[in-house]
Amino acid sequence: MGFIHNMGLWSVTPGLLGMWLIGLTLIYLAIKKQYEPLLLLPIGFGILLANLPNAELMTEGQGLLWRFYHYGIEWEIIPPLIFLGLGALTDFGPLLSQPRLIFLGAGAQVGVYITFFVAYAMGFTLPEAASIGIIGGSDGPTTIYLASKLAPQLLGVVAVAAYSYMALVPIIQPPIMRLLTTEKERKIRMHKGRKITHNEKLLFPVVATVVIILLVPPSAPLMAMFMLGNLFRESKVVERLSDTAQNALLNIVTIFLGVSVGATMNADTFFRRDVIFIFVLGLLAFMCSTASGIILAKLMNLFTSNKINPLIGAAGVSAVPMSARVAQKMATAADKKNYIIMFAMGPNIAGVIGTLIAAGVFLAMLK
């Protein structure tokens, strides 16, 4: 009889059923629509698992998923390891060949700060407002890292919002890009930057690490791993480490990241009015970041004869390389021989660094 009495079946509540539905929806979107499947699939399953009554997978001190979450995210292990892999995957060449493009990556962080102030004005605390604003950077691991340190109660929601909007980049960005650019601007063909030497690519991760961490120390864990991964890649002497960081290790930690983030979501934290606001604010952040990147590119064009196609400003949000692809598609629609995707990678990569720095600034101010 004890067996029957202990069945989770008797403890199913409407709230839990609602969470199952959300988990299953994310699994559906990941499999059928291919929306960020590498993250939304484990997140969706994590939500389902964490909301099975009496399974106690998220019980503090003993649950399996709690251990993943505690040692992986609260101990700050997983996000930096993700960045190690991203660094090994990143080619800074497009950025180094036209350093002025770094401004576009920085400009696209405007949405982060606008949303931060709007969220605060709406009644969220400063740490919560920062965790919501960072969605505008459209960088999943940075969003998770910042939220886990500043507002862990919002972690699941802001992570799902960030990954949802990243999956929707090809839908959200084009109308804003069309609205803010003329046909003539979309046809601008960009000139090649200078050739980058191997030594420059080697020096960049070392110099960038020292300079950025000296300026914004709280960005250190993510920035250090990002640049170490990149040094693995560019050194050309540790192919095995570079390969492991960008493939096997990245895949392994992605599994634990997704499941852990999903497991933080429960009915108490999810079915609140605030959650709707967080999704709306996240969208606002994302749209403002897209717009500010484009507007900054147009402003830069006022002062230079070597024109920038303002479409690449939208790639300043760090959804790599989706937003660079969107910029290329828009450029090709205006002029089929216009190839801007490699130029768009400049602001795209700069956007990753910009979002990292924005997170570091929030941590320095609010932690």
Add this chain to the structure above:
Amino acid sequence: MSEKVLAPLAGNIWQVHVKAGDTVEEDDDLLIIEALKMENIIYAPCSGKVIEVKVQKGDQVDEDAVLVLIEPSDD
């Protein structure tokens, strides 16, 4: 003097649509370069006859690599 068609970006040769001896019109598809999981069609810069195709499917090319040589038609 033949016209060199250069790679506007680095990537993988995904498809080759022409071969030596073919006649092409300006803006015809020559080949597709895949970069960042995106297909970029490379078009003929002029009308003429394909003299040589320097790449084949699966090749990795750098930016500015010569892809195709075209003998422009007189008109």
